[in-house]
Amino acid sequence: MVTEALAGKTTNTRGAIDLLDISQAFLSHGKPLPVLDRVSLSVQPGSFVSLVGPSGSGKSTLLRLAAGLDRPLTGRIYVDGHQVTGPDPSRGLVFQDPTLLPWLTVAQNIGLGPQVQGHGDDPIWRSRVESMIELVGLEAFSEALPAELSGGMAQRASLARALVTRPEILLLDEPLGKLDALTRSTLQAEIDQLWHRQGFTALMVTHDVEEALLLSDRIVVFSARPARVLEDLTIALPRPRTRDAPEFRQLRRDILGLLS
Amino acid sequence: MVSAVSAMTDAGSPSVARARTTRQRDSLLAADPRILAGLRGRYEERTASPRTVAVVIAAWLATTLVIWLVPDTDSYQVHGQPAVVLLTAAVTLALALCWLVARRPDGPRGLRVSRWLARWARWWIAVAAVTLLWDLTTAKTGWGKPPYLPPPGQLLTEAWADRVLLGSSIAHSAGLLGLGLLIGGVTGLTTGLWMGWSRQAGYWLNPIVKYIGPVPTLAWIPIVFIAFPNTFWAAVFLVSLTVWFPMTVLTNAGIRSVPKAYFDVCQTLGASPKFLVLKVSLPAALPNIFTGIFMALPTAFVTLTIAETLGVNSGLGWYINWKKGWSAYPAMYAAIVVMVIFCGTLLTLELAIRNRVLAWQKDLTRW
Numbered sequence: 216m217v218t219e220a221l222a223g224k225t226t227n228t229r230g231a232i233d234l235l236d237i238s239q240a241f242l243s244h245g246k247p248l249p250v251l252d253r254v255s256l257s258v259q260p261g262s263f264v265s266l267v268g269p270s271g272s273g274k275s276t277l278l279r280l281a282a283g284l285d286r287p288l289t290g291r292i293y294v295d296g297h298q299v300t301g302p303d304p305s306r307g308l309v310f311q312d313p314t315l316l317p318w319l320t321v322a323q324n325i326g327l328g329p330q331v332q333g334h335g336d337d338p339i340w341r342s343r344v345e346s347m348i349e350l351v352g353l354e355a356f357s358e359a360l361p362a363e364l365s366g367g368m369a370q371r372a373s374l375a376r377a378l379v380t381r382p383e384i385l386l387l388d389e390p391l392g393k394l395d396a397l398t399r400s401t402l403q404a405e406i407d408q409l410w411h412r413q414g415f416t417a418l419m420v421t422h423d424v425e426e427a428l429l430l431s432d433r434i435v436v437f438s439a440r441p442a443r444v445l446e447d448l449t450i451a452l453p454r455p456r457t458r459d460a461p462e463f464r465q466l467r468r469d470i471l472g473l474l475s
Numbered sequence: 476m477v478s479a480v481s482a483m484t485d486a487g488s489p490s491v492a493r494a495r496t497t498r499q500r501d502s503l504l505a506a507d508p509r510i511l512a513g514l515r516g517r518y519e520e521r522t523a524s525p526r527t528v529a530v531v532i533a534a535w536l537a538t539t540l541v542i543w544l545v546p547d548t549d550s551y552q553v554h555g556q557p558a559v560v561l562l563t564a565a566v567t568l569a570l571a572l573c574w575l576v577a578r579r580p581d582g583p584r585g586l587r588v589s590r591w592l593a594r595w596a597r598w599w600i601a602v603a604a605v606t607l608l609w610d611l612t613t614a615k616t617g618w619g620k621p622p623y624l625p626p627p628g629q630l631l632t633e634a635w636a637d638r639v640l641l642g643s644s645i646a647h648s649a650g651l652l653g654l655g656l657l658i659g660g661v662t663g664l665t666t667g668l669w670m671g672w673s674r675q676a677g678y679w680l681n682p683i684v685k686y687i688g689p690v691p692t693l694a695w696i697p698i699v700f701i702a703f704p705n706t707f708w709a710a711v712f713l714v715s716l717t718v719w720f721p722m723t724v725l726t727n728a729g730i731r732s733v734p735k736a737y738f739d740v741c742q743t744l745g746a747s748p749k750f751l752v753l754k755v756s757l758p759a760a761l762p763n764i765f766t767g768i769f770m771a772l773p774t775a776f777v778t779l780t781i782a783e784t785l786g787v788n789s790g791l792g793w794y795i796n797w798k799k800g801w802s803a804y805p806a807m808y809a810a811i812v813v814m815v816i817f818c819g820t821l822l823t824l825e826l827a828i829r830n831r832v833l834a835w836q837k838d839l840t841r842w
Binding site for chain 2: 279304306308316
């Protein structure tokens with residue numbers, strides 16, 4: 216199934232991200248806490264890039280900056296040559312927590328994007344929402360409330376919500392961090408398929424080096440706080456990837472070596 | 476529970492064991508009569524048993540017959556007994572009718588009535604017992620001293636005789652309370668929302684809310700009754716003020732406790748500030764807002780009664796004091812009963828709406 220999707224992979228010319236010389240700091244107990252130290256990073260359109268690094272190293276901060284939810288203290292962020300000044304529907308966001316609105320049904324949550332953009336009653340958008348629900352396998356739960364979903368189902372709904380408006384960029388902040396191992400590996404395959412089908416640029420923060428190796432074209436290794444780019448690795452392993460391939464295991468060892 | 480279910484399937488249904496997909500297994504298991512019966516026992520509310528209903532109807536019948544047939548004492552003038560007999564007979568008849576409907580539980584209405592009977596049976600028996608006890612200690616024996624503890628019939632007849640004034644008092648109180656709740660509720664909601672959203676509004680309103688809100692209503696009365704053109708609007712203002720405070724504080728607390736991630740997600744989907752306020756903040760703050768209404772109602776009743784007692788010459792609070800002044804205790808008691816029903820119904824209504832609107836909330840405490 217993955218190979219089928221690979222054959223039909225949509226090539227994308229939009230969704231390039233350029234982070235130039237980004238520094239960010241917070242005030243913690245009255246003292247400045249530098250989080251990002253002049254980080255520069257370019258992401259090609261349609262590629263899958265993972266950010267790994269020690270926890271608290273500012274990866275999520277970088278993702279929030281790319282989403283336009285926060286502003287950096289220095290440096291600039293460009294998407295397709297336009298400077299990022301605020302959040303935009305062309306950049307979808309998935310958090311570690313599903314953050315579904317608890318008073319809306321699954322279908323209403325997934326249709327939130329079209330609704331806020333004023334297409335809530337448009338039949339074309341409605342059918343897009345429906346096919347997105349089908350794509351993530353939640354047909355039977357479309358009228359359920361978020362409280363009735365399991366963790367994996369809720370995260371599927373959250374993915375569907377981010378993707379229904381066909382964003383050019385998908386920002387994933389440890390999307391599978393709170394799921395059990397079995398659900399995580401299922402959802403890794405699903406994210407891979409969605410990426411192949413929709414051709415968005417993916418920028419994912421993860422703690423799981425294997426997950427990064429399974430999904431990414433590139434893995435950027437961050438140092439401890441304040442974060443700098445330690446290593447920028449192009450992962451040329453053939454897809455679909457298997458965890459037991461010797462090259463895979465070698466890369467895993469190398470990256471874990473960098474992190475420790 | 477899991478082991479019980481698997482034991483059942485292993486023992487009984489070979490078809491379930493053979494089913495392949497989860498969906499097939501789901502539908503086969505869901506149709507298993509033993510599972511259905513087990514679920515019904517665990518989750519569905521009990522329906523009324525004939526024995527329970529017989530006890531309820533017998534209790535009311537007995538109360539009716541005792542009040543009707545046992546002679547009253549002649550130690551003081553007892554009147555209004557036919558009214559009580561009529562009322563208890565009506566209740567007996569109504570309960571019997573309910574039972575007739577409940578006996579056919581195939582329809583949804585029959586089932587609903589049957590569950591209602593099962594749930595409230597013990598209360599109906601208790602009310603019958605208290606009514607009987609009341610009548611026995613007053614009309615039948617004369618133990619209760621006449622002006623202070625009148626027999627039930629006297630409440631009914633005197634309330635009926637004074638129905639025009641009592642009715643207009645109820646209407647007056649309801650109007651005053653309704654206006655106060657509406658004005659105080661809407662201003663409280665907007666103040667709370669506004670403070671939660673605008674730094675400027677927070678800066679100016681926070682001290683005002685903190686210092687004006689907790690001042691007791693009684694302290695305002697001298698100023699308010701001078702400042703307003705008539706006592707009605709003065710009272711409306713007082714009720715609004717007492718409603719405004721908890722509504723503002725709780726709406727504001729609700730808005731501020733909305734998880735920030737909701738805004739992040741909606742903003743990345745392109746939500747406008749208007750959407751964030753009305754479709755994210757407001758629904759997310761609803762649990763707090765309902766708590767605000769819940770806390771505002773009793774204080775509004777207090778303020779209403781105080782205002783009516785001290786300044787406004789109409790309404791239930793005034794009626795109670797007026798009757799007390801004339802030593803017309805039965806009418807006074809009747810008005811108190813009306814007040815109890817009035818306040819209790821409003822609070823019950825608020826909670827029913829809350830349970831319905833907040834049905835999405837996980838582990839909602841139902842009242």
